[in-house]
Amino acid sequence: MKLTLKIWRQNGPNDKGRIVDYPVNDVSEDMSFLEMLDVLNDDLVRKGEEPIAFDHDCREGICGMCSLFINGEPHGPGRGITTCQLHMRKFKDGDTIYVEPWRSAAFPVIKDLVVHRGAFDRIQAAGGFVSVNTSGNLVDGNAVPIPKDDADKAFDAATCIGCGACVAACPNGSAMLFVAAKVSQLSLLPQGKPERKRRALAMVEQMDKEGFGNCSNTGACEVECPKQISIANIARLNREYLVATVTKE
């Protein structure tokens, strides 16, 4: 295939940035999208040009590092996949493809397509945990049975890979789906219940501080989430937050 790539180049956080055209030839449909970029970068280096910076690591859809906004969609066309799982057979000869970084005030661009997602770590550090120290003397893992349904729902929420596609998809740049996934996981499990109010308040407070927008229920986050995490979790977060707020002493 022959394609025209229109790629966002930005030489650092203070650079204005621009779209640069790159024609690419001989793209095989077996390539992953990132392998196609590897080939382009290889070519750029040989020509003495600067390769395109983009984030990636596991290349199997689980680490959450890759983050491209392709033709207006986080992780490109296709549902339930990350950019690294996107293959070129989804495109056809002659296509023009726009490639941009995540766009959000809370995710500043580092270089080209690479953004800083430290805001997610700070939200997590504010309350996304169960306060338990390492100890060899904890109660047996089977001491508290957990209904399978609750465990499954908690698992579904816990599959979040923290990639930020929900934020990139949201017209308001909201991080509600990310926060909701963690709050849901832990409030569904007995181990997380004692701190559920504190957690919901602290994580939401940090989320607001980071400059993420508000949720207006567009549902775009759910559509673009590579792990297909349901916005029902946002409803649960709202309930948790409401209860925590009205019962606050």
Added chain:
Amino acid sequence: MSKLDSKIPPGPIDKKWTYHKGHARIVNPANKRRIDVIVVGTGLAGAAAAASLAEQGYNVKAFCFQDSARRAHSIAAQGGINAAKNYMNDGDSTYRLFYDTVKGGDYRAREANVYRLAEVSANIIDQCVAQGVPFARDYGGLLDNRSFGGVQVSRTFYARGQTGQQLLLGAYSALMRQVGKGAVQMFDRHEMLDVVIVGGKARGIIARNLITGEIERHGAHAVLLCTGGYGNVFFLSTNAMGSNVTAAWKAHKRGAFFGNPCYTQIHPTCIPVSGAHQSKLTLMSESLRNDGRIWVPAKLEDAKAIRDGKKKGSDIPEADRDYYLERRYPAFGNLVPRDVASRAAKERCDAGFGVNKTGEAVYLDFSAAIERYGKQQANILKIQDPSQEKITELGRAVVSEKYGNLFDMYENIVGENPYDHAMKIYPAVHYTMGGLWVDYNLQTTVPGLFALGEANFSDHGANRLGASALMQGLADGYFVAPYTVSDYLADDIRTGPIDTKSPEFDAAEKEQKDRINHFLNNKGTRPVDDFHRALGKVMWDKCGMARNEQGLKQAIQEIRAIREDFWKNVRVPGKANEFNQELEKAGRVADFLELGELMCMDALHRNESCGGHFREEYQEVEGPQQGEAKRDDTNFAYVAAWEWLGEAGKAEMHKEPLTFEEVKLTQRSYK
């Protein structure tokens, strides 16, 4: 007298760890506040150790090269984590887990370490449950288990096909809790470039801030390397793109011995290479071998026709198929251990029976399972004389429920529906059993420098069993290092803060800056990946699934040539003081180019076959075990720990003899 003291505590095997913990020194809380610990890597071992040491009261600095601690490659582990809980009442015990692990490792692991691993395994599950890790549960609300290769009990805990992710996010949440408290200072997008030794002890690291390019000095009273394995020396592996050996290799060059570098695990069921553009390989879970049958055509002309696109797998009649694992290993069939299954696939493909364009693929076929499940379902649903279509439809539904996500992943990558056409698979590099040599305290030969998880060599011998990597990472991080590191630090309560302006730090920093400048000023023409690919091909062809003396000797010469070429002709664009991914890669590949040679030296010296190390000269030539690995316990029942002698290709081997007091050495047989 050996330079290696494994420091195995006295007493019977089941009392050693208790005795050791009881006699380990501890540091009082006020003094802990004056002690700094550096943890490099935030996978299972690193995140668990950093969180646990911070909970104890030490000042912890944690480093990872990813943009968040949550992305370390432990996250990609699929299958599960072993623990001797005996919830299934199937006769499991600490001793049995210990025994299976020693045997699975082909008798090349240290008994005392493995026993401790088995002993703390049950605590890991309790700890993770308390953190809110959503393990799979049954309808009674209790934890579910499944079986894995090489064992006869069900002791594998899991969270669907994403166990590594859930365990890592648990450890990450514990780590972030400490970050929130200020007990851990987190340095993401930082890469450790060197360890700094002052007065014979590890006293800090040199790290590069990957965003700004700044070279930073960090002092500490102890340094823990939790930096994973080195499978990416093969270029193509199931490791993440960034996984590298740099931290461990720099430690090696500063005096830490490297244990059993040649022990590599090749996983039998991965998606084959599709072309020259291939950047990494994807694993298909071991669980697929429960229902999938592995075969190649029995006739060479059929295999050729398939490769030329003139025939499909489904055109080959049953009688002309060679189910080679079932043929060679009637007792274990498709469920032989990983090393055995991988070698058997290679043997068939080398003989010309491969079934894709490159000739390096075999079929993993679910049609028999679909048929069997379909008939079973028809019986359950009381369908009389079901049509073939109905059977297939019902059978597919069952297979989809069990393995649907894996089938989807396969179709996504290969572009072929695995329900209609048998999957094509081939072995790929997956894990490295070798690593930095450590004693019972997980301390390397450099005082104050510890290695945890896949980065050390200690628990899996020459072959790791499925679902044991997660167990070891968390055991080391949560339950071993907090005791043994504290014991070491008891001598440091009066040391005071480490001065990072010392000549040792100056020298280490200068060395790294010089190296970076060399790369950037080199007038080369070829990108880093060129050299990495070339190295990977040599390693895969000559130090991969099967090795021989001649090939290894050639490999060493070839690696030297690539290394020389690399330093002369590599082109690294950009600048030092900016985000520069090519520069990151260059540093990593430079280290792989030195490690690769050591791996070949180790493989060359070990004149036996054991676990993942298969030397073609050392196999059974006759009898029922013909073609199987031939271990030599008389001459090779030891750990080979290599000492760096100042330049690549020069290393002195030290032996740690392995004594087996509990487990009797026998040949592994899966016939």
